[in-house]
Amino acid sequence: MSDKAQRICDYEGSTYRTDFWEGQGRNYEDLVERQVLRQLLPAQGKRLLEIGAGFGRITEEYGNYEHVVLLDYSFSQLQYARERLGDDGYTYVAADAYQLPFKAGVFDGATMIRVIHHFENVPKVLSGIRHVLANEACFILEHANKRNLKALLRHRIGKQAWNPNTLDSVEFVELNFNFHPDYIERELKTAEFEMQERIPVSFFRLGLLKRTIPVGVLVGLDTMLQKTGWLIAPSIFTKNQAIGSGADNLIVESDDIFACPQTGGELHREGNHFINATGTRWEIRDGIYDFKDPV
């Protein structure tokens, strides 16, 4: 756990890819998330920021965008992603999502899937994302749902003290939060996003069902339940548009998108380094723009 102003759930060196996804019986969750993303993503776009991209599990879904910037706090997760996806059409940025190293308005799209549950300061992270998005940009946010069916039932029969119907977040494991859909909606609005769609996803996250029912059938049933809009699934996808007083579309050349993560000020480039007004330097190493720690 890193000790910065906000606590960070640090995946550096973690085996998330092999411990959680590959061969771990989560094909259904993976497929259903991809299916919803395809439904929500705009038909085309210039530059998309994937926040908390991890090892790039779902990055290939963003092919409608000309360029994708994968951002993650974990350098090693980005190394996995780069090994698999290469450099064509992709830029890799190691940075803290609370301190995005970009100029205002340089993205016309952003996604954050399975990530916001690690943030204790939701308003701060959402306003930072809004800042780097152009007006009218699309932001797809997935969040873990506090008000899921299991939590509602457990609370009803007295097996769970916390109330799934209240707007406060639940930290069920250190730096793992479940959020109420209305809380997320309120915070998106405060950060100047207008919610356009909200889809409950992944209704059948039960080992027995996943082992006995073919994955295609589960995905089909999930798609049907998504249409009901019942916000009792463990995962909620939202599609939002950047509104309000942000920057107009500033979709500049790829090397021009960066700004100082500490102040938002100008950076200049010298070889493999970016340098701010006070001489602090950040390095590009192994093909990854490393804005986590200055060199």
Ligand SMILES: C[S@@+](CC[C@H](N)C(=O)[O-])C[C@H]1O[C@@H](n2cnc3c(N)ncnc32)[C@H](O)[C@@H]1O
């Ligand atoms: C559960 S993984 C999800 C990865 C990917 N989005 C996916 O769905 O497979 C959460 C990711 O969020 C990243 N993360 C957590 N806190 C972060 C922060 N403050 N800034 C940037 N990334 C962060 C972690 O490094 C990790 O890769």
